[in-house]
Amino acid sequence: MKxxxxxxxxxxxxxxxxxxxxxxxxxxxADSANDLFDLSIEELVNLEITSVSRKAERLADATxxxxxxxxxxxxxxxIRSIPDALRLAPGLNVAQIDANKWAxxxxxxxxxxxxxxxxxxxxxxxxxxxxxxVFWDVQSTLIEEIERIEIIRGPGAVAWGTNAVNGxxxxxxxxxxxxxxxxVVGGLxxxxxxxxxxxxxxxxxxxxxxxxxxxxQSAEGNxxxxxTEADDDWExxxxxxxxxxxVDNKEFKFTVEGYSGEMGSTQQVFAPTPPTYLAxxxxxxxxxxxxxxxxxxxxxxENAHTNGQAYIDxxxxxxxxxxxxxxxxxxxxxxxxxxxxxxxxxxGWLRFNEYDLAGSGVIQFLDEINEDTVISAFxxxxxxxxxxxxxxxxxxxxxxxxxxxxxxxxxxxxxxxxKPVADHALWASVTRAVRTPSIADLSAVANDIVPAIPPGDxxxxxxxxxxxxxxxxxxxxxxxxxxxxxxxxGQISKNVSYDVALFRMEYGDIRxxxxxxxxxxxxxxxxxxxxxCVLDSNSLLALYQFSNINESTVSGIxxxxxxxxxxxxxxxxxxxxxxxxxxxxxxxxxxxxTYPEWQFSLRSEWSPADSIDVAALIRYVDDVEFRNxxxxxxxxxxxxxxxxxxxxxxxxxxxxxxxxxYEYYSEPGDVVPTxxxxxxFLNLRYSF
Numbered sequence: 001m002k003x004x005x006x007x008x009x010x011x012x013x014x015x016x017x018x019x020x021x022x023x024x025x026x027x028x029x030a031d032s033a034n035d036l037f038d039l040s041i042e043e044l045v046n047l048e049i050t051s052v053s054r055k056a057e058r059l060a061d062a063t064x065x066x067x068x069x070x071x072x073x074x075x076x077x078x079i080r081s082i083p084d085a086l087r088l089a090p091g092l093n094v095a096q097i098d099a100n101k102w103a104x105x106x107x108x109x110x111x112x113x114x115x116x117x118x119x120x121x122x123x124x125x126x127x128x129x130x131x132x133x134v135f136w137d138v139q140s141t142l143i144e145e146i147e148r149i150e151i152i153r154g155p156g157a158v159a160w161g162t163n164a165v166n167g168x169x170x171x172x173x174x175x176x177x178x179x180x181x182x183x184v185v186g187g188l189x190x191x192x193x194x195x196x197x198x199x200x201x202x203x204x205x206x207x208x209x210x211x212x213x214x215x216x217q218s219a220e221g222n223x224x225x226x227x228t229e230a231d232d233d234w235e236x237x238x239x240x241x242x243x244x245x246x247v248d249n250k251e252f253k254f255t256v257e258g259y260s261g262e263m264g265s266t267q268q269v270f271a272p273t274p275p276t277y278l279a280x281x282x283x284x285x286x287x288x289x290x291x292x293x294x295x296x297x298x299x300x301x302e303n304a305h306t307n308g309q310a311y312i313d314x315x316x317x318x319x320x321x322x323x324x325x326x327x328x329x330x331x332x333x334x335x336x337x338x339x340x341x342x343x344x345x346x347x348g349w350l351r352f353n354e355y356d357l358a359g360s361g362v363i364q365f366l367d368e369i370n371e372d373t374v375i376s377a378f379x380x381x382x383x384x385x386x387x388x389x390x391x392x393x394x395x396x397x398x399x400x401x402x403x404x405x406x407x408x409x410x411x412x413x414x415x416x417x418x419k420p421v422a423d424h425a426l427w428a429s430v431t432r433a434v435r436t437p438s439i440a441d442l443s444a445v446a447n448d449i450v451p452a453i454p455p456g457d458x459x460x461x462x463x464x465x466x467x468x469x470x471x472x473x474x475x476x477x478x479x480x481x482x483x484x485x486x487x488x489x490g491q492i493s494k495n496v497s498y499d500v501a502l503f504r505m506e507y508g509d510i511r512x513x514x515x516x517x518x519x520x521x522x523x524x525x526x527x528x529x530x531x532x533c534v535l536d537s538n539s540l541l542a543l544y545q546f547s548n549i550n551e552s553t554v555s556g557i558x559x560x561x562x563x564x565x566x567x568x569x570x571x572x573x574x575x576x577x578x579x580x581x582x583x584x585x586x587x588x589x590x591x592x593x594t595y596p597e598w599q600f601s602l603r604s605e606w607s608p609a610d611s612i613d614v615a616a617l618i619r620y621v622d623d624v625e626f627r628n629x630x631x632x633x634x635x636x637x638x639x640x641x642x643x644x645x646x647x648x649x650x651x652x653x654x655x656x657x658x659x660x661x662y663e664y665y666s667e668p669g670d671v672v673p674t675x676x677x678x679x680x681f682l683n684l685r686y687s688f
Contacts, residue, residue, distance in 0.1 A: 464538060569605070
């Protein structure tokens with residue numbers, strides 16, 4: 001019944017999209033793309049990207065499942081946040097938990113604390129080593145300054161190292177070299193709050209330009225399951241300065257940026273009151289941070305250049321979950337050289353982290369870890385076997401991370417690209433990637449990772465509730481992924497392109513929760529040693545230690561189609577399927593079921609006049625049974641009106657189909673799930 005419903009829903013969406021095409025215009029289909037879109041089909045296929053092999057290459061020649069979100073995409077759809085922009089990409093699972101928290105994952109693994117998707121901005125790592133994931137609430141920039149977002153579905157370990165296990169998101173901001181004056185943007189934010197930003201860029205000299213901006217954004221709280229207001233409202237202030245200059249054959253970039261804000265949430269906490277033994281409490285996380293980054297690129301000749309970057313990144317987060325103050329120092333250098341049929345890229349980086357971690361009633365740290373160092377080196381050789389037809393890429397990444405018990409992490413890749421006919425390419429790859437342990441894996445104790453089990457339950461026959469806690473393991477080792485991929489992309493015509501990828505991800509040594517001791521509380525006496533201790537207890541505490549004993553295999557397909565239907569109308573559709581087969585040892589807590597099997601999207605972009613753009617996005621997300629998330633459809637619409645050269649008015653609606661949708665329930669014992677409500681927004685932009 002479920003699959004019949006899904007099929008009918010997909011048919012309805014496709015029929016609606018086709019009807020929309022017919023209703024918009026009765027004119028003939030254009031012979032080619034036009035300048036109403038920033039990039040035609042041909043230009044997009046030939047777009048230069050850098051995230052796959054850390055060298056400039058055409059999107060059509062990439063040996064990975066790559067998708068690019070452009071500035072034009074972001075502007076047409078009225079995007080105001082990075083997670084919202086990622087919804088435009090096929091294959092990713094992007095789900096909002098509350099007003100400021102997101103679950104974003106790739107190829108079978110998702111969640112608020114998803115730790116196998118590497119996220120960067122201009123090459124600066126955005127993940128948090130304390131849990132190897134991303135705090136999406138503070139990952140922000142002035143959205144208009146994003147040049148493009150390059151998304152790799154699948155491992156990117158040779159180029160980017162550990163934690164690039166099942167995906168890489170590289171956010172690339174634009175240069176200030178355009179130097180086109182200033183702009184002020186303000187209005188009502190899509191999340192129900194307010195938004196204001198001011199930007200100015202100009203020339204310092206003939207060789208140098210700069211850009212500076214300040215941005216304030218806030219959102220109102222959502223609703224809980226019972227209809228009451230959640231305390232997940234938030235606000236964030238960010239300021240930035242960037243300079244770019246070109247001297248002879250040398251390019252330099254310097255950026256300094258800082259932010260400060262508050263992120264609210266409604267937490268689930270243990271309470272001794274039956275029947276649920278749960279209560280809710282409010283929390284406000286104080287967040288602040290900033291970074292200084294320098295980047296350089298030196299051309300030695302037509303066939304050789306060297307580039308690198310160095311940055312210092314500071315972050316401070318204080319919440320009821322835990323407190324973290326961290327400073328990261330990073331140096332990254334690489335060299336690119338062409339030697340006959342060989343195109344070689346090699347380099348390495350040095351990264352040093354300083355921590356000041358403090359626990360809470362939810363999380364405590366058994367061992368004090370104040371610092372760690374990461375040293376890595378890589379080499380990659382793209383070998384042309386048949387000119388313009390067949391190439392082989394081999395690469396190797398070696399990394400030494402003090403948090404990993406393995407002395408050296410070894411991550412090889414072999415990739416093949418074949419162009420049997422013009423405008424079509426087949427690629428295949430075999431890659432090994434690893435996710436190194438986080439501080440939480442090694443030393444954190446997290447209480448109430450699942451709701452308390454009531455007394456008298458078959459799992460808990462005692463007269464007191466049983467709580468569950470996870471315990472870090474100092475011997476925890478790296479998780480691995482052996483990935484096999486096969487893809488095809490190309491142009492059917494000037495107006496139609498396609499991209500298909502098949503994958504099999506074999507995750508090994510997956511983080512598992514293995515049963516340990518059961519303690520009577522508050523005495524701490526072992527229940528297995530003295531069962532009578534339960535008579536003087538208010539609860540039992542079941543300890544589960546992190547281990548590496550489980551495995552999981554995720555297989556599936558991702559397909560997308562881009563069609564310029566008419567000179568002013570474009571359709572893009574994507575379909576993805578991922579199925580998981582997990583192997584779990586007896587009595588370990590479940591590790592599977594965090595990812596939807598099916599995802600579908602259809603987006604349209606229409607310019608009925610030179611000054612007006614209309615965009616719509618329809619999404620379908622399958623249910624996630626383990627998280628008790630129902631399947632849902634979602635639709636967004638946006639209109640952009642360029643009133644004159646200096647003024648732009650944007651209007652949009654999010655979640656058109658429902659008053660509210662529950663997209664993702666966070667990990668048990670974390671924030672209370674909230675409804676993502678229908679919102680309307682309005683923005684006005686003035687340029688000078």
